[in-house]
Amino acid sequence: MTKKNVSNKPKAAFFDFACCEGCQLQVANLGEALLDILGAIDVVEFREVMSEKWDKDYDVAIVEGSITDHHAEERIKKIRARSRVLIAYGACAAIGGVNGMKNSFDLDEIRRSVYGKDYKLFDSTPTRAIHQVVKVDYTVNGCPVYPPELLEVIKCALRGLAYTVPDKPVCSECKLNENVCMYERGVACLGPWTKAGCNSWCVNNGNICYGCRGLVSRPASGAAEEVIMKYNLKPELIKNKFDMYNKCGEAEAKGGK
Numbered sequence: 294m295t296k297k298n299v300s301n302k303p304k305a306a307f308f309d310f311a312c313c314e315g316c317q318l319q320v321a322n323l324g325e326a327l328l329d330i331l332g333a334i335d336v337v338e339f340r341e342v343m344s345e346k347w348d349k350d351y352d353v354a355i356v357e358g359s360i361t362d363h364h365a366e367e368r369i370k371k372i373r374a375r376s377r378v379l380i381a382y383g384a385c386a387a388i389g390g391v392n393g394m395k396n397s398f399d400l401d402e403i404r405r406s407v408y409g410k411d412y413k414l415f416d417s418t419p420t421r422a423i424h425q426v427v428k429v430d431y432t433v434n435g436c437p438v439y440p441p442e443l444l445e446v447i448k449c450a451l452r453g454l455a456y457t458v459p460d461k462p463v464c465s466e467c468k469l470n471e472n473v474c475m476y477e478r479g480v481a482c483l484g485p486w487t488k489a490g491c492n493s494w495c496v497n498n499g500n501i502c503y504g505c506r507g508l509v510s511r512p513a514s515g516a517a518e519e520v521i522m523k524y525n526l527k528p529e530l531i532k533n534k535f536d537m538y539n540k541c542g543e544a545e546a547k548g549g550k
């Protein structure tokens with residue numbers, strides 16, 4: 294144990310499960326804001342940057358990635374049991390994310406194609422988001438997470454304040470940013486059905502919305518139907534595009550305390 298771990302600051306630990314670790318990269322890229330956070334907490338475990346392990350409970354566990362085998366399930370349950378507050382960050386953790394595409398196929402077929410004839414030696418389960426296995430106190434959506442939102446959620450967690458995940462369509466932010474709608478350019482975009490909170494990040498940068506923050510709980514169905522009719526879209530096209538991030542069934546993740 295290092296001397297810095299003896300302070301009275303909240304003890305925070307970062308953990309990763311099935312993911313690309315891109316959301317950890319977002320943490321590393323927080324710049325000055327990261328220094329502010331590091332001044333307010335003791336990071337006691339973070340596999341990417343330190344080898345120390347903490348043997349007491351955590352004040353805040355910050356978890357990236359989804360649950361894809363029995364070992365991961367046991368591990369997240371142990372982390373949950375030791376954590377006062379648990380934050381699931383990134384689409385993989387919040388809604389299953391791209392790992393959820395596995396759920397479109399027969400599990401043995403997937404295992405065989407990945408591991409070959411000895412596939413039964415390798416543990417695998419259907420993909421689940423963190424909140425589908427243990428209680429989650431805070432959720433940060435996005436692939437990767439949107440840094441301002443990640444900061445806001447960490448601050449709320451440290452202060453014991455609630456954070457409400459935005460539940461309106463990305464279009465509402467996109468309009469405020471005065472983007473030319475992708476549909477006007479002949480490209481299908483998932484903004485009308487996707488939870489806002491990223492400040493229409495992808496569209497601002499010339500891309501479509503891929504639905505990485507999950508479905509809004511009450512889509513503006515009138516507006517969405519209007520889009521489908523106006524641009525003569527096939528509803529299956531929209532559904533197929535959503536499959537990239539949203540194949541873990543119960544996509545609604547808990548927003549705050």
Ligand code: SF4
Pocket residue numbers: 312313314315316317357358382383384385386390391435436437438
């Ligand atoms: S949410 Fe996206 S960026 Fe973050 S770990 Fe998962 S795949 Fe990577």
Ligand code: SF4
Pocket residue numbers: 463464465467468472473474475476482483484485493496502
């Ligand atoms: S459909 Fe896409 S591009 Fe058009 S307003 Fe909505 S988010 Fe923006």
Ligand code: SF4
Pocket residue numbers: 435436463487488491492493494495496501502503504505506
């Ligand atoms: S615009 Fe859509 S795909 Fe891009 S970050 Fe926002 S929710 Fe995710």
